[in-house]
Amino acid sequence: MPCYQISVDGYAACGKSTLARSLARELNFLYIDSGAMYRAVSLFFLNQEINPLDKNITSLIEELDISLSFPNNESRAIVHLNNRDVTDEIRTQQVSNQVSQVAAIPSVRKKLVALQQKYGEKNNIVMDGRDIGTVVFPNAVLKLFITAEMETRIIRRKKEIESKGREATYDDIKNNLKSRDYLDSTRNDSPLKKASDAVLLDTTNLTRKEQLSMVLALANCRIH
Numbered sequence: 001m002p003c004y005q006i007s008v009d010g011y012a013a014c015g016k017s018t019l020a021r022s023l024a025r026e027l028n029f030l031y032i033d034s035g036a037m038y039r040a041v042s043l044f045f046l047n048q049e050i051n052p053l054d055k056n057i058t059s060l061i062e063e064l065d066i067s068l069s070f071p072n073n074e075s076r077a078i079v080h081l082n083n084r085d086v087t088d089e090i091r092t093q094q095v096s097n098q099v100s101q102v103a104a105i106p107s108v109r110k111k112l113v114a115l116q117q118k119y120g121e122k123n124n125i126v127m128d129g130r131d132i133g134t135v136v137f138p139n140a141v142l143k144l145f146i147t148a149e150m151e152t153r154i155i156r157r158k159k160e161i162e163s164k165g166r167e168a169t170y171d172d173i174k175n176n177l178k179s180r181d182y183l184d185s186t187r188n189d190s191p192l193k194k195a196s197d198a199v200l201l202d203t204t205n206l207t208r209k210e211q212l213s214m215v216l217a218l219a220n221c222r223i224h
């Protein structure tokens with residue numbers, strides 16, 4: 001039987017992953033955070049002290065082993081980089097500051113898109129990212145494009161960082177979100193943009209519950 005894919009794309013920190021995760025839980029689908037894979041590649045370069053823009057990195061990328069595991073059938077995946085659990089490390093501000101440069105490299109995208117498509121072949125999934133509805137799953141059964149006002153996004157991301165016991169200033173977060181939005185939407189390979197058949201959802205004034213019930217209604221229409 002063919003599998004269903006639901007894509008959730010949008011700008012940085014506008015609530016994609018929270019929405020995608022809870023939608024997956026409700027539908028009993030697998031949730032895949034494609035951004036975590038780009039963050040893992042970025043962490044690799046930081047740890048190896050390699051400037052990915054300076055070197056010919058194609059062979060390094062080919063050898064990288066990135067995988068996700070789903071302990072206890074939980075919808076939150078553990079991210080492995082060369083067999084090491086990097087789930088927490090990929091969320092640091094240092095990684096956030098470099099990830100969009102790494103994500104613009106075509107050999108990185110080629111490898112990760114293939115990995116993402118593999119997860120979608122065998123599972124019903126909800127995947128969030130930037131190019132999921134446009135490139136990774138152009139035939140997704142439901143495509144969502146999420147936006148929110150900048151102020152709301154900064155406040156949400158600050159709370160998220162602080163809830164994990166880390167710190168980041170309002171200005172650091174703002175600069176990071178702005179620069180990632182710019183780099184992600186202007187790169188040559190698979191830029192962030194709304195697929196023409198995606199449903200646009202502005203979450204600025206919606207509670208998590210309201211967002212979920214809207215997208216769940218849409219998903220149920222398309223799936224059943």
Ligand code: CDP
Pocket residue numbers: 011012013014017034035036038039099100101103104128129130131132180184
């Ligand atoms: O911070 P946020 O959760 O919004 O971002 P993320 O989903 O963790 O993605 C981190 C970065 O990975 C993005 O800013 C993009 O540069 C890149 N990315 C991408 O290029 N394509 C995807 N499908 C997912 C993420």
